[in-house]
Amino acid sequence: MVPARACNLHGRPDGVVLPVTGPRKMQKGMDKGWPEQLRTLWPGEIEWDSPMARWCTLQVGGPAKAIAMPASREELQSLIALLARLGVSWRVIGRGSNLLVSDAGYDGVIVMLGRKFAAISQHPGEKAGERRVRVEAGCSLMKLVNWCARQGLQGLEFAAGIPGSVGGAVVMNAGAWGMEMGETLFSVSFLRESGEIVDREKEALLFSYRHLETEGMIVVAAEFLLQAGDRQLIERKCAQLMRERKEKQPQGLANAGSFFKNPAGLPAAGKLIQDAGLKGVCLGGAQVSEVHANFLVNTGTATPQDFLGLMRLVQEKVAERFGVWLEPEVHIL
Ligand SMILES: Cc1cc2nc3c(=O)[nH]c(=O)nc-3n(C[C@H](O)[C@H](O)[C@H](O)COP(=O)(O)OP(=O)(O)OC[C@H]3O[C@@H](n4cnc5c(N)ncnc54)[C@H](O)[C@@H]3O)c2cc1C
Structure with missing residues (x-):
């Protein structure tokens, strides 16, 4: 049986971590013409229909409708104001090194603070x-x-x-x-x-x-x-x-660093996963790293579903064995 567990401000009881920043729900009746308006009214750099797999170190994730890359604080301010006015959902990311994006991708604007915003x-x-x-x-x-x-x-x-x-x-x-x-x-x-x-x-x-x-x-x-x-x-x-x-740490295979948070007052998550006999276990193209059990790696063909399935498998096996439910450190979008 899965033990009772606390969830933090952004956590759900199923262990999924919600975005720290960002989106209001896509507003009902949102103007379907928002991409055109964004294109016309915002001067910054935008990539359209861009696969999130390109922007996340796990190298999985479906397309974002738009990825906007403000190059200055002013561009960021004008972008956020415009998105609020258009009622468009948005989410800020950095380099995607702690993000798992689903196959559905993101039907709004990913605001990426990148190299031009870096003085x-x-x-x-x-x-x-x-x-x-x-x-x-x-x-x-x-x-x-x-x-x-x-x-x-x-x-x-x-x-x-x-x-x-x-x-x-x-x-x-x-x-x-x-x-x-x-x-x-x-x-x-x-x-x-x-x-x-x-x-x-x-x-x-x-x-x-x-x-x-x-x-x-x-x-x-x-x-x-x-x-x-x-x-x-x-x-x-x-x-x-x-x-x-x-x-x-594993080298040469896409990952997001430590996948789970270390539980308070217990051995590190990696030790618990290893002691539950899960090192090297695969689900589709996702694998519990042979090198460090708290790293879930992409062996080349992983899908977001593979990672989510493997995450759940690890959580259940560790809970069965040690009575603790591991919370993901990786944010899930
Ligand atoms: C090989 C490897 C090793 C790692 N080692 C470590 C380690 O030793 N220690 C450690 O703590 N982590 C580690 N990580 C995880 C990751 O690198 C860190 O969490 C990193 O700080 C995330 O930065 P990011 O820009 O990639 O954030 P993202 O993954 O892009 O975003 C992470 C979260 O922050 C939010 N966010 C990003 N930027 C902003 C912003 N400007 N304003 C508001 N919200 C924002 C996003 O919405 C998201 O919820 C490792 C990852 C990898 C791949």
Whole structure:
């Protein structure tokens, strides 16, 4: 029997995690001509009918009606205002490294904060040796980590090797080696659907394990509080952590990192899955990695259904064996 389990703000009792940001339900009677209006009224870059498999590291997922890629805060603001006016459903993503999209894809607009939304700047902090690094949400986390290392700024080395965008990392409160994004942040800038920009300092932010409470707002920028340090030592630390990742994680097969959250007060999810005898188990083209049991990998032919089925199988087997229901860390769209 599946044990009773709690669900967080975004979780459903079946373990499916709902979007952190975004969409209102597609409004009834929504103007079917919205694509034309979007094309005419918004100047930014858009890809139409684009398979989400292209944009997600699991390499599965049906088509999004539109993928809009704002290149500036102003373009993002005008896009969100227009989508609200047209009554079009939207959802923000970063690099899709923590996303499982269904075969149905998304019948609205995926707002992707990407490479053009990625400026980094450095400012003095209040104390000696402190630096504040301000970065736009579309910047890749690895680019930020490398930039900080080159500037001799320490504090983000733990994030070396975590794929995805800065916005995604902040929303996910991404972490590794006992550190999380929330610990190094100074403040986060959000965009409300109303168009208002809200700046919140760390003390006002609600971080928890792999989650930041965003109240449905879009992360547009983040400011990190770092320390001046020795460039060579910082670069060496990053390189060492990257090597350790390579040794412990599957290489060459599409995945989304750890698929399940580690349950509180119990062995890590990967250990539970391994001890339930599931390492290497396949469902269609999806497989519990032979290298690390908390990674579900795409052996080349996986479908979203394969991943969802394998997720459920793992949840049931682990629940049968250990009485705990694993919650997905991956967000399901
Ligand atoms: C090989 C591999 C290793 C990984 N290792 C780690 C690890 O060590 N630690 C770890 O924590 N994670 C890890 N991950 C998971 C993933 O990289 C992180 O969760 C990452 O921070 C997600 O960033 P993203 O930009 O890809 O977000 P996406 O996957 O695009 O989005 C994730 C969620 O955030 C929301 N979101 C994204 N951007 C914004 C924004 N600007 N504003 C509001 N909401 C937004 C999306 O709607 C979605 O709900 C790994 C993944 C892979 C593939």
